[in-house]
Amino acid sequence: MANYTKIKVEHRSTDVSMVFITVENKAKNIYLDLKAWYYETYSSWGHKAEIRGHIGENYVQKWDFKCRYYNRTWERYTFQTVLHKAFYDCGIKADKKLLARLWKQIDKKVGRY
Numbered sequence: 688m689a690n691y692t693k694i695k696v697e698h699r700s701t702d703v704s705m706v707f708i709t710v711e712n713k714a715k716n717i718y719l720d721l722k723a724w725y726y727e728t729y730s731s732w733g734h735k736a737e738i739r740g741h742i743g744e745n746y747v748q749k750w751d752f753k754c755r756y757y758n759r760t761w762e763r764y765t766f767q768t769v770l771h772k773a774f775y776d777c778g779i780k781a782d783k784k785l786l787a788r789l790w791k792q793i794d795k796k797v798g799r800y
Contacts, residue, residue, distance in 0.1 A: 692717065692789065694796045706766050708793060710740075717742050717789075721773060723766035731755050734769040738777045742785070748778030764798045 692712040699705045708721040719740035726735050733755040738747050752773040762768055774790055 736773040
């Protein structure tokens with residue numbers, strides 16, 4: 688079995704801009720599913736995200752995240768801040784180096800679009 692991480696990114700733009708990300712490594716028993724989308728109300732706008740899945744036997748404990756913006760965002764790519772927040776604040780107990788490597792791969796892959 689190959690020991691590498693597959694990251695699939697899909698952008699959709701219908702009425703609302705969205706991104707879907709799947710991170711999978713069968714050898715290390717990693718499966719994460721991230722979703723982020725744009726929201727707007729009469730008084731604010733921002734991005735929301737969900738994360739579900741596991742790293743080994745450690746499952747996501749929290750899956751609803753929100754970043755409210757008051758002005759233009761300075762992200763390298765759309766949804767970067769809320770995805771980062773969801774990834775690191777979801778409660779997964781895993782090696783910090785593994786999380787940093789996974790985030791670097793996600794950031795690189797999503798930033799291409």
